[in-house]
Amino acid sequence: MKNVNLSGSGFDVLHNSGEWRIALHSFCEDVNGLSAFRQWGRHMDSEEAFVLLEGRAWLALSREGKEPEDCQICHLKKDELVLVEKGERHAILLGEGAVVLIIENLDMSNSVNEPMAEEVIRMVRSAWEKEA
Numbered sequence: 001m002k003n004v005n006l007s008g009s010g011f012d013v014l015h016n017s018g019e020w021r022i023a024l025h026s027f028c029e030d031v032n033g034l035s036a037f038r039q040w041g042r043h044m045d046s047e048e049a050f051v052l053l054e055g056r057a058w059l060a061l062s063r064e065g066k067e068p069e070d071c072q073i074c075h076l077k078k079d080e081l082v083l084v085e086k087g088e089r090h091a092i093l094l095g096e097g098a099v100v101l102i103i104e105n106l107d108m109s110n111s112v113n114e115p116m117a118e119e120v121i122r123m124v125r126s127a128w129e130k131e132a
């Protein structure tokens with residue numbers, strides 16, 4: 001048996017196994033906080049699962065990534081798994097003290113980061129601050 005420490009800051013890979021890995025997003029303002037919320041991630045040939053362990057976290061999801069109307073905000077709920085589909089644009093936003101477990105393919109080389117439209121950034125940031 002192997003015990004893995006879940007403390008950290010930012011994004012940390014906790015364990016690699018065969019074709020998949022387990023990682024952790026822990027709040028770090030420059031990595032997953034409000035000031036870092038500026039780009040979409042897309043995994044072209046894999047899904048990615050998110051589980052909120054503690055705190056406040058959102059996933060923003062989008063088909064095209066250009067218009068606020070195309071952006072959906074998913075409030076992560078403790079102990080609930082959210083699965084992002086192949087090719088779906090997504091961005092994570094964590095509040096102070098938040099921790100999110102991630103399960104994904106080990107090989108994420110066919111992934112891209114795309115800039116977010118300023119209107120989308122403003123809309124999500126405004127909603128986040130109102131709810132704080």
